Every structure is written in structure tokens, then in C-alpha cells.
């Protein structure tokens with residue numbers, strides 16, 4: 323099988339790159355082993371949330387002043403990175419994913435424990451909180467599904483009360499949840515979300531109880547377990563609950579994250595892309611500094627050939643890079659990796675300190691091409707969490723780097739073939 327571009331990895335970065343290329347009429351395939359970081363997503367996309375431990379208010383004006391020269395944003399060019407970021411809400415809008423927020427000013431998202439963190443874009447389900455130390459409501463009603471252990475109402479209430487919002491905590495129940503609860507390991511976010519899919523009656527019955535429990539609160543706080551396949555369940559619930567709803571992300575799997583992954587995949591396929599889910603690239607065939615084709619687990623000897631290839635295999639979490647006892651490697655191509663050589667330099671012994679290994683990843687040249695032994699592989703581009711020289715946790719930059727580098731790589735490939 324031959325394509326214009328083959329992307330290895332179908333997480334946020336691979337899908338963004340694939341969609342951006344397919345929107346320009348390119349014939350693309352994405353090969354993806356399985357779940358991605360989106361399955362664990364908070365529901366918000368970070369671009370640049372912190373610098374030296376301080377919250378960043380205005381990423382667009384701050385970026386050029388604070389980002390090191392070897393950071394992926396700096397290597398794209400900070401003006402260019404910001405210009406790409408400005409196009410992202412519309413990019414998601416075209417596939418029906420509404421996001422709120424702006425690169426001009428960060429807002430705050432609420433974590434599963436009820437703490438505020440600065441972020442760039444939030445899925446429409448979630449509230450865009452303007453101030454770190456103030457919620458827009460004086461009193462809220464926090465409501466859980468009876469027996470659901472992955473939503474920590476007491477932590478949320480404690481943290482909300484610390485910033486001046488009074489909380490009441492209650493739970494609601496229906497016979498459907500009783501059945502799910504007969505096996506406690508089944509009481510997980512995605513299984514609950516499945517009960518709501520196509521069952522508007524259940525959603526409205528829950529809304530009736532939620533409305534009764536809410537009393538004189540100004541908003542209802544609920545676990546983000548609605549809308550797995552699309553946002554229909556969220557819309558039905560919002561219409562049936564009489565107060566504004568503040569969804570809180572729960573422990574993984576992330577229902578809004580999985581919905582985003584499924585929606586992006588649908589968009590890619592609607593544009594003519596081929597998405598090979600559950601398949602893994604096992605070997606790459608190179609000649610004269612170029613990748614010719616890839617072998618995968620499922621296709622056996624039927625190699626996948628293309629003009630261009632994109633490595634979007636994620637970081638340690640997705641095995642895009644791997645730590646061996648004495649070195650960190652990129653397992654597929656043996657591409658050059660930026661990592662400390664001495665294992666003692668991989669970690670900071672203060673667990674809350676900045677961990678050097680978070681910056682490890684694949685090295686690239688100025689065109690985001692991977693290198694092997696310092697020599698560029700001219701048609702192998704790198705995007706997303708597999709890249710080196712940024713720290714998604716300390717900077718709160720994960721999704722931003724993934725999306726912006728993917729779009730940048732799509733631009734490079736498009737221009738090269740014009």
C-alpha cells in the first residue's frame with residue numbers, strides 16, 4: 323500500500339498532523355498501536371502554563387521572552403508557533419469539537435482534586451475560570467453517582483471552600499447504576515458513560531434528582547462522565563438541569579478525552595484518511611538516508627510505502643522512547659535521542675523537583691527531521707510528545723507542543739511537495 327504520508331502514532335499529535343494533511347487533499351495513513359494520552363486527558367489543552375513555577379497569564383506575549391532556544395516552540399519560531407496556535411480553535415471547530423479559551427490569555431481549569439491550573443483551551447463541557455482564587459459561584463451543589471469512587475467530592479469541596487465557595491455534597495442513584503455496581507470494578511467512568519449513550523430518558527431522570535438535590539446552589543458540580551461517542555449526552559443533561567453545570571475531570575479513563583480521540587479519528591477518515599487501529603509499526607526500511615517503507619504487526623510482508631513519514635509515537639508513556647538500564651532509545655528507527663548519558667542525571671531525587679527525564683526525546687534538525695548518527699533522515703519528521711527539550715508537566719505545555727509541532731510538520735511536508 324502506498325500513501326503520500328504515513329504517520330506512526332494516532333494520538334493528539336498524529337491525528338492533528340493527519341487531519342491537517344488530509345484537509346489539503348493528501349493521501350495519508352495513520353498506524354496506531356492503541357490508546358494515547360488523550361485517554362487520560364483533563365479536557366483542557368495546555369500551551370504554556372508555567373515559567374519557573376509562576377503562572378503564565380498571556381502566552382502570546384510571554385513566549386518569545388521566556389522560552390529557551392532549543393525548545394520546540396523556539397525552533398518553530400515563537401511568532402510562527404503563536405500564529406499556528408491561533409488557528410487551533412477553528413481547526414477543532416471544523417470537526418465539531420468546540421473549545422473555549424485563547425492563546426492571548428490563559429484561563430484556569432479545575433483538576434480532579436478541585437485545584438486551579440492555568441491552561442490554553444478547554445473542551446466546551448468544562449468551565450473557563452477567569453481567576454485562580456475565585457469561582458464564579460458563591461454556593462455549589464457537588465453531586466456524585468452513588469458508589470462511583472473515581473470522583474473525589476470531599477477534596478473538591480475542601481478546595482472550593484478554601485477559595486470562598488460554599489459546597490453541599492450529595493449523591494444520586496438509579497436502577498441502572500445499581501446493576502453496574504454489582505461488580506465494583508465495573509463502576510468506571512467509561513462504563514457509566516456507556517449507560518448514558520442513546521438513553522436520554524436516563525439522563526433526564528438523573529437531571530430530575532440533580533435539580534432536587536441542588537437546593538439554593540448557583541451551580542451543580544458533576545463528574546465528567548457524560549458524552550463518550552459524541553457530546554449529545556452533555557447537551558441533553560445541560561438542557562435538563564436548571565443550573566449551570568461545572569464538570570470536573572475524574573480519574574482515567576477520560577470520557578471527554580476519548581470522545582475527542584474518536585471525533586478526530588472520524589474527521590480523519592471522513593477526509594479520506596486510512597486509520598490502522600490496533601496495529602504497530604515493527605520495522606522501518608531505509609535506503610540512502612530516506613525511509614522507503616514500514617512493516618507492521620498486522621500487515622506482515624505487505625509493507626506500507628510513502629513519500630513522507632511522521633514519527634508521532636509519544637514519550638515514555640506510549641513507548642515512543644524507552645529507558646534501558648544504560649541508555650534512552652527511540653526503538654523503531656534508532657533515531658538520535660537527547661538524553662543525559664549518565665543514569666544518575668536522569669532523575670532529581672526530590673520527587674516534586676524538575677525531573678530531567680521529562681525533557682528527553684528524539685533529536686531533530688531545523689526541519690523537524692529525525693537524525694541517525696547526526697545525519698538527517700530527509701523524509702522522516704517528528705512531532706508531539708516524542709520530541710525532546712520541553713517539559714510538559716513543569717511548563718504545562720503538553721498539548722500545545724503536540725498540536726503545534728504536528729501542524730508545523732504538516733506545513734513542511736506540504737511545502738516540500740508543492
Ligand SMILES: Cc1cc2nc3c(=O)[nH]c(=O)nc-3n(C[C@H](O)[C@H](O)[C@H](O)COP(=O)(O)OP(=O)(O)OC[C@H]3O[C@@H](n4cnc5c(N)ncnc54)[C@H](O)[C@@H]3O)c2cc1C
Nearest residue numbers: 331333334335355356358359364368603636706707720721
Ligand atoms: C497520562 C497523560 C495525561 C496527559 N494529560 C494532558 C492534558 O490533560 N492536557 C495537556 O495539555 N497535556 C496532557 N498530557 C501531555 C500529552 O503528552 C499531550 O497532551 C499529547 O496528548 C501527546 O500526544 P502525542 O500524540 O504526541 O502522544 P501520545 O498521546 O502518547 O500518542 C502516541 C501514540 O503512538 C502510538 N505508538 C507508539 N509506538 C507505536 C508504534 N510502533 N506503532 C504504532 N503506534 C505506535 C501509541 O500507541 C499512541 O497511541 C498528558 C500526558 C500524559 C502521559
